[in-house]
Amino acid sequence: MSDAALRxxxxxxxxxxxxxxxxxxxxxxxxxxxxxxxGFAITYLSLIVLIPLAVLVARAADLGLDGIxxxxxxxxxxxxxxxxxxxxxxxxxxxxxxxxxxxxxxxxYDFPGKRLLDAAVDLPFALPTAVAGIALAALxxxxxxxxxxxxxxxxxxxxxxxxxxxxxxxxxxxxVVRTVQPVLQDLDxxxxxxxxxxxxxxxxxxxxxxxxxxxxxxxxGVAMAFARAVGEYGSVIFIAGNxxxxxxxxxxxxxxxxxxxxxxxxxxxxxxMLALAFVTLLAINALQSFSRRRFGHA
Amino acid sequence: xxxxxxxxxxxxxxxxxMTVIVAARAQTTSQEVVLxxxxxxxxxxxxxxxxxxxxxxxxxxxGQKVTIRTSHGGSGKQARSVIDGLEADVVTLALAGxxxxxxxxxxxxxxxxxxxxxxxxxxxxxxxxxxxxxGNPKGIKDWPDLAxxxxxxxxxxxxxxxxxxxxxxxxxxxxxxxxRNVKEGGDQAAARKFVExxxxxxxxxxxxxxxxxxTFAQRAVGDVFISWENEAFLIQQxxxxxxFDIVVPPFSILAEPPVSLVxxxxxxxxxxxxxxxxxxxxxxxxxxKIIAHNFYRPSKPEAADPADLARFPxxxxxxxxxxxxxxTKAQTEHFADGGVFDQIYKPTGKAATR
Numbered sequence: 214m215s216d217a218a219l220r221x222x223x224x225x226x227x228x229x230x231x232x233x234x235x236x237x238x239x240x241x242x243x244x245x246x247x248x249x250x251x252g253f254a255i256t257y258l259s260l261i262v263l264i265p266l267a268v269l270v271a272r273a274a275d276l277g278l279d280g281i282x283x284x285x286x287x288x289x290x291x292x293x294x295x296x297x298x299x300x301x302x303x304x305x306x307x308x309x310x311x312x313x314x315x316x317x318x319x320x321x322y323d324f325p326g327k328r329l330l331d332a333a334v335d336l337p338f339a340l341p342t343a344v345a346g347i348a349l350a351a352l353x354x355x356x357x358x359x360x361x362x363x364x365x366x367x368x369x370x371x372x373x374x375x376x377x378x379x380x381x382x383x384x385x386x387x388x389v390v391r392t393v394q395p396v397l398q399d400l401d402x403x404x405x406x407x408x409x410x411x412x413x414x415x416x417x418x419x420x421x422x423x424x425x426x427x428x429x430x431x432x433x434g435v436a437m438a439f440a441r442a443v444g445e446y447g448s449v450i451f452i453a454g455n456x457x458x459x460x461x462x463x464x465x466x467x468x469x470x471x472x473x474x475x476x477x478x479x480x481x482x483x484x485x486m487l488a489l490a491f492v493t494l495l496a497i498n499a500l501q502s503f504s505r506r507r508f509g510h511a
Numbered sequence: 512x513x514x515x516x517x518x519x520x521x522x523x524x525x526x527x528x529m530t531v532i533v534a535a536r537a538q539t540t541s542q543e544v545v546l547x548x549x550x551x552x553x554x555x556x557x558x559x560x561x562x563x564x565x566x567x568x569x570x571x572x573x574g575q576k577v578t579i580r581t582s583h584g585g586s587g588k589q590a591r592s593v594i595d596g597l598e599a600d601v602v603t604l605a606l607a608g609x610x611x612x613x614x615x616x617x618x619x620x621x622x623x624x625x626x627x628x629x630x631x632x633x634x635x636x637x638x639x640x641x642x643x644x645x646g647n648p649k650g651i652k653d654w655p656d657l658a659x660x661x662x663x664x665x666x667x668x669x670x671x672x673x674x675x676x677x678x679x680x681x682x683x684x685x686x687x688x689x690x691r692n693v694k695e696g697g698d699q700a701a702a703r704k705f706v707e708x709x710x711x712x713x714x715x716x717x718x719x720x721x722x723x724x725x726t727f728a729q730r731a732v733g734d735v736f737i738s739w740e741n742e743a744f745l746i747q748q749x750x751x752x753x754x755f756d757i758v759v760p761p762f763s764i765l766a767e768p769p770v771s772l773v774x775x776x777x778x779x780x781x782x783x784x785x786x787x788x789x790x791x792x793x794x795x796x797x798x799x800k801i802i803a804h805n806f807y808r809p810s811k812p813e814a815a816d817p818a819d820l821a822r823f824p825x826x827x828x829x830x831x832x833x834x835x836x837x838x839t840k841a842q843t844e845h846f847a848d849g850g851v852f853d854q855i856y857k858p859t860g861k862a863a864t865r
Contacts, residue, residue, distance in 0.1 A: 289856070347725070354730035372715045372732065451722065454715040455668065457856035465718070469670050472587040473848055474594070474616055 266487065272480035284481040289457055290466060297463040298489060300374060301442035304381035305389075305435045312389030312438075313431060319390070320397045334390050337383055342447030349380055350452040372454030377462065380448040385438030392434035393427055400426055428504040436497040443490050543576035544785055549599035551586040551673055551768070552720045553742045557635075557805040558603070564801060565792045569785065577785055585719040586673030593617065593773065600777050600786045603770040605673030607631070607831075608838030610771050619775035633767035634793035635807035638828055639681040641758040642727065642736040642743045649734045653760045654685040657735060658708035665733035666713060667723040669846055670853075674720040678737040679852065680841060681764035682706050684834045688762060707855050728755070739766065741806035744822070765828040 273281055284290060319331050337345065353360040353370040360370055370376050400423065408418045446464040453460045463486055470479035550558055562579040569577045582589070582597075586605035593599045594617045604610055607625055614622050625632045643651050649662055657664050667675040686705040687697025715732055717723040720742060727736040728750050735758075738746070743757045770790055777783040792798050796814035803815030808823055835841040845851045 289853070350730060354732070356731040371730065372726075450718055455718065456714075456716055468718070469668075470848070471591060472585075472671050473846070474591065474612060475848060478848065 269480050269487070270484050272477060273484040275477040276481055280477075281481045281484060284478055285485045289461075290463070290482060290485075292458045293461050293463040293466045294485070294489070296374065296377070296459075296461060297443055297486070298493075300377050300462075301381055301439050301445075304378055304385050304442050305439035307378075307382050308385045308389045308438050309431060309435045312386055312434065313393050313427065315386070316390045316393040316397055320394060334387050336387075337385075338387050342384065342445065343451065345383055346380055346448035346451030349383060349448065350376070353379055353452065371452050372460070374453075374460050376452035376454065377449050377460060380452050381442040381445060384445055384448060385442050388438040388441060389431070389434035392430045392437070396427055396430040425504075425507075429501050432497055432501040432504065436494055436501075439497075440490055440494060443486065543578055544782060546577060546579045546600045546782060546786055546789060547598060548579055548581040548601050548603055548789075549589050549593055549597060550581050550583050550603040551589060551605040552583055553674070553739055553745065554581075554603065554768075555583050556745065557741070557802065557807060560801045560805060561793065561798055564797060565789055568792065568797070569788065575785075577789075579789070585671055587671060593619070598776050598780070599773050600780065600782050601770060601772055601790060603768065605766075605768050606676060606838060607767065607769050608676075608842050609673060610769055611838060613773070617775075619773050620771060621774065624771045625769060627772075628770065628790060629794060630810045631767050632769040632771055634770060634790075634798070634810055635768065635802045636810065637740045637766045637768065637807055638763045638826060639677050639737060639766065640740045640743050640763065641760065642738050642746055643734065643756050643758055645754055645756055647756050647758065651735050651758055654682055654705075654762070657682070657712065657737070658705055659712075662712055662735060663714050663733040664709055664712040664735055664737065665715060665717075665723055665727040666737040667720055668716040668718055671718040672720055672723075674739055674742075675723075675737075676841075676846060677739070677764055677766045679706060679845065680831065680835060681737075682709055683845075684764055684829050685760075685762050687834060688829070703851060706851075710855050740808070740823070744806040759824045759826060762827045762829075764834075765830045767830070 276284065285294075315334065319327065319334075350371045351357050353376060354372070355361060355364045355369060357371070363370060368375075370379060404422055404426075405418055408422045409415075413421070444464060446462070446468065449462055450465055453462060453465075455461050455465060463482060467479045467482050467486075470476075470482065548558065548562075558579075558581045562581060566577050566579065569575060582592075584592075586609045589602070590604060590609035590612050593602060593613050602610055602613065610620075610624060611622075614620050614624055628634075630636075641651055641657075643649065649656070651657070651662070656662065666678045669675040669679045683702045683706050686702040687699070690698035690701050693701075715723075715726050717726055720739065723736065724738070724742060724746060726732050728746055736743075736746075740759075747755055747757065770793060772783070772786055772790060774783075777786045793802075794810065796811070799809040799811045799814035800816060800819075803809045803812070803819040806822070809815045809820075812820055831838060831841060835844075843850065
């Protein structure tokens with residue numbers, strides 16, 4: 214976005230979209246096959262995503278809007294939502310920093326075992342999350358390898374909110390690395406060299422040349438890591454301690470409701486989580502399209 | 512290799528794998544009957560032994576091969592799977608309340624299921640005891656010791672774990688019994704305070720009994736672990752008697768984990784005969800012997816090995832029906848949403864539980 218746009222002018226992309234909205238569909242593409250692929254896309258999305266989510270909302274609707282609101286605003290649920298969303302955000306941010314560094318190392322340097330390390334990044338995807346949770350709890354408990362290092366300072370990791378953070382960082386890492394890595398790979402080194410020849414310091418080059426180019430991909434990665442973390446259950450319950458108001462995550466409350474055969478209540482909490490996650494992702498998406506336009510990766 | 516070649520190779524390998532798996536499965540499913548037993552967490556070892564014994568007996572008497580698949584998990588979660596459609600021929604859960612829920616929610620078995628087999632449909636019973644670290648450093652002997660300050664107690668969340676409900680109710684029943692002289696039937700308010708004090712000492716609420724066992728035994732969290740008696744013995748066996756002691760309180764609760772047919776499923780699958788025989792077998796002398804050997808209290812002790820029986824100390828035991836008026840009542844009063852257990856945890860509890 215240019216400075217003029219910041220002062221209030223509408224950038225071209227937005228104008229196009231506004232026009233598109235007002236006219237329903239934009240002009241048919243010159244590319245053939247729109248009808249059939251669009252049909253497939255919508256059917257597929259409906260079967261896999263939209264219909265299940267609609268059923269969820271319908272279940273919750275049994276309670277009525279005020280019923281959902283009552284469930285949402287009980288202190289216990291509020292506390293759990295706070296734990297889930299804040300710790301997920303924190304984990305996503307940690308991953309934003311360290312995931313980018315990992316991607317950088319994997320793209321820019323050659324070292325023995327690089328392939329192996331590269332492959333290892335995907336492991337959190339493949340590992341059953343319960344296994345991850347148990348392994349992390351074993352490591353970070355006060356008698357575990359890592360936990361015992363912190364124990365003398367009276368820092369407990371497993372069975373506290375810190376434990377949740379560790380688990381969520383673990384499951385979120387691949388999202389950031391795998392979205393940043395390809396962009397970094399495609400990034401022209403010439404640009405960095407040009408920046409250097411024009412007198413920029415290393416810090417300036419990284420902050421003003423490399424990072425802006427990575428921003429859209431990084432945001433995508435962070436958004437995915439965050440979304441995954443919010444919904445994560447398996448690994449967290451083994452390391453969280455699950456104390457109400459302290460380290461109880463919202464998905465656990467949903468499971469608890471299900472144990473009580475209270476399907477509507479469970480669906481209500483799930484709907485609230487869904488709405489919150491949707492709003493957050495929408496905000497990140499907006500931020501992303503902003504940075505795309507700003508840094509010219511449209 | 513070109514991309515195309517490697518794609519081909521990958522596809523070939525995948526297909527080969529799938530073929531092997533499918534072939535292996537096909538072999539096991541021919542010429543035999545398969546029963547699905549949906550059970551709860553700590554019965555893994557027990558049913559492994561019982562299933563083998565029953566399969567042998569069934570083949571000897573009928574010539575038919577029977578395979579029993581037993582699935583384990585938190586009792587409430589298992590009940591929900593059955594309600595949601597898991598095709599269980601028999602259910603063997605931690606408490607009658609969970610099978611009641613199946614009858615109520617899914618109508619797959621009659622409401623009076625518990626009257627169909629002897630001993631409230633419980634071929635074995637158990638009770639709730641304490642596991643402490645070797646030498647019992649905190650000197651834990653009885654229920655009041657769990658409510659003392661500075662004692663960390665490990666027990667799972669009663670809302671997600673059937674076993675934990677027994678733990679909770681045992682503590683409640685203890686305090687009622689203690690205050691019986693003060694008040695007719697015991698002092699409910701005192702019992703509530705007592706249970707609250709115990710849960711203030713709980714640093715980790717696992718979702719299931721096995722998770723809590725791991726927390727206590729492997730993560731070294733807590734001074735005392737409230738546990739099924741059978742699980743307590745298993746911990747000693749698994750981790751070594753030199754690490755943990757079992758403390759049996761003088762008073763506890765009679766835990767009756769019941770079993771039942773799921774009528775709807777056995778009729779649909781045509782497995783009623785073998786499923787009935789399976790449940791009947793649980794009451795047979797051979798099974799009762801296995802049960803006692805696996806640390807459950809047999810309903811027919813005369814069939815068991817006296818050496819196995821000697822491991823069960825005499826305790827004063829009270830039943831849910833006596834003290835709480837049955838599971839349905841206990842469930843709604845204590846464990847339903849907003850019930851007594853939920854009230855223990857208040858936002859102000861934050862500082863206390865840290």
